Amino acid sequence: MKVNEVSWSDLEQEVAHTAFQTAYEREINALIQEVRDNASKIHELEDIWSFHNFLSARRHEIDGKYDYNYSVLVFVFATLVKQGWLHLDELKGLDKEKIAKIGSLSRM
Template identity: 30%
Template sequence: MPSTQDIESIHMRDWRWSQAEKIAARRAFEQALHQDLDTVMRTAKERIAQITKPAELWDIEDWLGDQRRRIDRDYDYRYSVLPIVFAGMIRSGRLTENDLHGIDPAKLDIIRRIASY
């Protein structure tokens, strides 16, 4: 993960996003979010189907709470942090660089550098 100093030196807060970039960013963000939510739902259904004891319900509740907190933490669509969010998604395999088609190459280069940390 890049240090705060590295991130501040990039000045992402000052980036300007064109309308086309905003559309491309939203498309990629929503794609990753929907895939992640689909995975959580599929896994939850599988886990529920395997329940044999009432106490196991609470294990699923805890797991779902963990998943919700992770998703809330990982999916932040503020433009000031979106490059870091995209870098994390690339690093985790939820997005590829091709999914970010339409975003300025200079921004993609920064995202790529952050993802490599």
């Protein structure tokens, strides 16, 4: 199966969209909590610039990771599973081959 040429049924698209949103919300909520925890530690100007750099890096990372393009979605899901933002069982409804590929890639 060439993952960039895989078709997605209507059901798979719904499952994928829900899983994608779930992972995104988890990561964003974790980031918001981290921002709240770290904002209280700002005491000097240098702390502000460090915090700014941290936020810029995280924004770049998150914007690059969450690509809802069906040609790369298997890879996106594998990354999200590997990082713990998504669980394979949340992808039930996808084709078994897709789930197997995501599982394999997440262990690399």
